[in-house]
Amino acid sequence: MLAEQDKEVIFVEMLDSFMNNITFDEKRVYEERFRDKPVSVHTGQRLESVNDDGIVVVDRCGGRTAISADSVVLAAGFRPNRGLIDGLRSELPQLQVLEAGDCVCPRKIFDAIHDGHLAAKLLD
């Protein structure tokens, strides 16, 4: 959206490839939207800090690079929230507790529906 407003967008990704965990078709859609837009991608760079001038990234060899930016958007991934499941299992060990969806591992809606279906089939 920002790139489509002709704002310069710089992606920083600590992995060696960009747009991981999406389908080939989704990737093509985004690549098409980025085409001819002021977008650049820095892979293999980990965000180290944010300051008044922008950000500092560090590569695998420990090399630091300062990148100027007016705004920083953090989208650094998800972790499962296990609190409720772990709590139920420890407080009520006699209870059958089944897991489905992002509490197992953050994925897509399809996976949550699939997990839910399998969990329902496992119910006593």
Ligand SMILES: Cc1cc2nc3c(=O)[nH]c(=O)nc-3n(C[C@H](O)[C@H](O)[C@H](O)COP(=O)(O)OP(=O)(O)OC[C@H]3O[C@@H](n4cnc5c(N)ncnc54)[C@H](O)[C@@H]3O)c2cc1C
């Ligand atoms: C920003 C974002 C964009 C996404 N975009 C897509 C997409 O385009 N396509 C796609 O397929 N997937 C997408 N996903 C992933 C998708 O939303 C999840 O994989 C899916 O919603 C997981 O379903 P869920 O039922 O496991 O968890 P959730 O949908 O998170 O549902 C869990 C529910 O449990 C409730 N809850 C939590 N604790 C308690 C409690 N103690 N008691 C009662 N209720 C509780 C929560 O309020 C929540 O409503 C996206 C996720 C995010 C965060």
